[in-house]
Structures are given as C-alpha cells and as structure tokens.
Amino acid sequence: MLSLYVPGGSFIHRAPAAVKLLILLIGSAALFMVSSIPVHAAELVLIAGLFHAARLPWRDTVRQLRTAMILLIPIFLFHVFITDWVLGLETVLRILVLLLLAVLVTLTTKPTEMIDVLEAAARPLRHVGVNPSKASMMLSMVIRFIPMMMREAQEILEAQRARGLDRNAIALLMPLLIKTLKMADDLSEAIEARGYDPEPVVPVWRKKG
Template sequence: MFELYRPGDSFLHRMRPGAKLLALAGGGTAIFLLPGLPALGAVMLAVLMIYGATGLGLGAAWAQLRPVLIIFAVLFAAQVFISGWMTGAFFITRFATLLMLAGLLTLTTRVSDMVAALEHGLEWLRPLGLNPSKISLALALALRFIPVLAQITSEVREAQRVRGLDRSIIAIAIPVIVRTLRMSDAIADAIEARGYNPDRP
C-alpha cells in the first residue's frame, strides 16, 4: 500500500500514534498562539532539528512544503498587498512551521498503526451510539478499494484511448462508476455471506 510513511527507528517512530497526535494538537495550538516572528522562527528551527534528529533529514521537511509552494506564493503576495511584508512573512512562516510539524506525525507513523489507534479511540464513542466495528469496516474497505478503483480507471482509460476518448472525463467516469456500483452489491453479499453482521455490537 502506498503511503507517506518513511521507515526508521527514531524516538518518534517508536512513540505511540495516540501520543504523537496529542503532542501535535498541543504543538499546533501553541504555534497558533505565538505572537511574533522571532518566536515562530525559533520554533521552526526546533522543528527542523527534530527532522535532523529523527534521521528524516531536511529534504523530508522541504518535501512537506514543496506541493504548497504555489499556494504560499499567492497567499504571500495577497498578504503583502493587504497588510504588508511583516504580516506576510509571519503568516507564511506559521503555515510552514505547522505543515512541517504535522509532517513529522505522517512521516513516522504507518497507516496501519493510525487505523489501529483510530479504532481504539473510537471505542469511546460507543456510548454515543456509534458502532466502531462499522467504522473499522468502512476504513478497511476504502483502503482496499482505492487501488481497485485506480486499476478500473486505468483500464477504462485504456479502452477509451482506442476511441480517442481517453481525455474525456465523461467517457471515463460513467463506465468507472457503473462498474463500481455493480460491484458493490456483490461485495456486500460476500461480506454478509462470510458471517458479518453489521448490527452486532
């Protein structure tokens, strides 16, 4: 399964996902409350040092920012235009620091461990009428369906290429969705035939 996780053996890799989430929530809130650019800069430096200490390296920190560089540039320009250079620099530094901090969780935690932590956390919702086993099933199914759908999409695209329609969203989306929906009844039957009962607590 493709994911953003980077294998490693640092203290962050070994930390429990729930603890990392709490630390991220705390750290993120603290960054939002920081008043000035110097304080933010110091926190950013600290985050970068964690990237170094965990063996992820500065390249991984940069990779967190690269996909949003264009958005950052547009926001910075708007910010400079509306309220000046200092404010622009402050908001961009804050977003960048938050993104890199959050990236630490994503890079050091396997999706399977996050799912396990989520399922554990969901037990608390049972008194509210939520059924954690249904949520687990939905998560597991979606994880399985993503590669299947990517596969179906590329098959349909291949077929439509023959007709010169491989760039038409309509000619691809309709067959993909119809095939997918026809699959879903068979899948639901298969799940129940194997003894799954959605209303069992």
Template sequence: MTIGVYIHGESALHRVAPGGKLVALLILGTLIILVGNPFALAALLVAVLGLYRLAGLSLRTAWQQLRPALFLFAILFAVQWAYHGPLEGAVVIARFVILILFAALVSLTTRVSDMLDTVMSAVRPLAHVGISPTKVGLAFALAIRFIPVIAEQFAEIREAQRARGLERSYRAIAIPLIVRTLKMATEIGDAIEARSFDPDDARKFAIRRAKRSRPAALQSDTRKETL
C-alpha cells in the same frame, strides 16, 4: 508531500505511541495560531527540523514535503502582503510550513494502520451516541489516501494552465482542482454505495472469520479451559 507514507526507522520518534503524536499535532495546530512573533516561529521551525534529524530523516526529505505547496505559499503571501504587509505574510507562511512539516513527520514515523487504530479507539466511546468508529476510520483512511492524489491533480492542472499562460491565475487552477476533487469524491461515494459496503459489517465479518480460522488445537484448549 508524502502523507500516508511510512519510513521505517528505530528512532525515539518512531517508538512514540501514535496517540501521543496525534495529540501533539493537535496541540501544535491550536497553539501556533496564537504565535505571531517571527522569532518564535523561526525557533519552532528549527525545532521541527531538529525532530527530522532525530528521526533519522534528511533535510531534503523535509524539503520534499513543502515543494508541492510552494505555489499556494506564493499566493497566500501575495494576498497577505496586499492586505496586511509583508511581515504578516511571512508569519502566515511560517505557520503553514511548520504545520505541514510536523504533520508529514507524524506520517513518516507512524504506520497508517496504527494511526487508524488510534483514531478508532478514541472515537469508540462515541458509539453510544450513534457515531460509528469504523466509519470514522474509513473516512480517515480515505482522507490520507487521497491527499497525494489531490496533490498530483494540482500538479497536472498547473502544468496545463502554464501551457495556456495562466499559471499566475489562482482561479484558473483552484476552480478545476475543486471540480475534480468533488467529482472524485462523488464517484467514490457512488462506488461504496453501489457495493452496499458497510464498514461495521465488514469489521464484524473479519472478526468472525478470524475466529473460525483459529487452529483446531487452540479451539480445543479454549473449550477445555472453559470446562
């Protein structure tokens, strides 16, 4: 899965505003829960794969987004089959496949910096109620950054448990993964706190530094225009 990795391109999807893509992802994630018809889900899957081709991305790229989650798909399908039957299991997996593919497509065709700017702009009106846009942007950036890290941790744990003959035990994989993720989150939080890092202060410092680094001629012209 290549969440957070941007592939340069000149397609129509690359030129769509990041806000439009994120809104489309939000709408799709909400509406797909209401879709239970296998044929409708199949049509959505074909449409998403068509968007990959429209963006100039190969179907192999689409497959690479799904391959790390195949083990989880197998577990989910088995659970759904046991409780609700194979058809419901296929519907649940189809929903996850469509969402993962579309989310990855948004990431592959949008720079992370553009997504962060969009998220921070959307949250900025909430600054009046005490919600910091820069802190929300930091959380969003960390989430994107550590999705591939968690995927790597999952692969390492699965290989280790396979050597012990426990590759079919979801508990033997899920519990160590949760423990590692929580430990990593705690270490990152401690590191940020130890440095007294405040994204709001960092942003203000960056703005002041950018103003000071402007060419002297530009500052002079600005003063003349003000006078």
C-alpha cells in the same frame, strides 16, 4: 503500500501514535494564539532538529513541501502587495511550522497505528450510536478498495484515450460508476459469505445491565 509512511527506528518513529497526534492537535491550536516572528523561527529550528533526529530522507520531505510552497509563495506575495511583508512573513512561518509538524507525524507513523488510535478515540462515541468496530472495518475496506478502484480508473482512462474520449468527464465517470455498483453487490456477498455480521446478536447472558 499506499501511504506516505517512511520506515525508520528513531525515537519519533517509536513514539506512540496517540502521543504524536495529541501533540499535533495541541500544537496546531497553540500556533494560532502566538503571533511573533522570533517564536515561530525558533519553532522552525526545533522542528528541523526533530526532522534530523527522525533521519528522514530529504527526498520525501522536499516532495511533501514542494506542494506546500505552491500555496505559501502566493500567500506571501499577497501580503507584500496588499498588507505588509511583516504580516506575510509571520503568516507563512506559522503555516510552515504547522505543515512541517504534520508532515513529520505523517512520515513517521504507520496509517494502521493511526487507525487504532482513532478506533480507541471513537470508543466513547458508542453512546451516541457510533459503532467503532464497524467504523474501523469501513476504514480498512476503503484502504483495500483504493488501489483496486485506481486501477479501474487508470484502465478506463486508457480505454477512453484510445477512443479520443479522455477529455470527456462523463465518458470517464460513467463506466467507473457502473463498475463500482456491480462490485458492491459481489463484495457484500463475499464479505457475508465469510461470516461477517455487522450487528452480531449478543447472547442474553452476555448483555450487561
């Protein structure tokens, strides 16, 4: 499955996705109100404990953090040379806490669970013209289409490499776009052929109000 999720049975894995996302949301806002190195260091220890409790394999965590390091090191060096190292340490610690918290949620929550939370959270938006079931249908479609499109892109890349055109952006994008546009008609017909109706007619006797 195309996802960063790592299966497990810890209490963090089992916690409802809504709770985890809410904590992440509040936590990330709170982080920017605190500027103290000891507090951030304590948070780091706490998060390390949570990672330990979630029994995540080191490999996955390290891989997630490696890309973050590419950004954190220049930011720290920037502060060392331009402002001062205390501010740099504080900034880097804060970003690290934020990233680790987010990585923890990402690694322990199934994307499908998060989509369900989103659909529930989007329900009040119905009053401003958003259709939550359509939105989650589209999300599911994207998840289904991504591996398909990546395969197409990979094929085009290989084909153009054989022609020596793999360094030509137009030669890569144009075939991918043509395939996309051709697919769109077939897919929408296939979806409707299976009885999907984006705006189902609600019988008069079921309408409220």
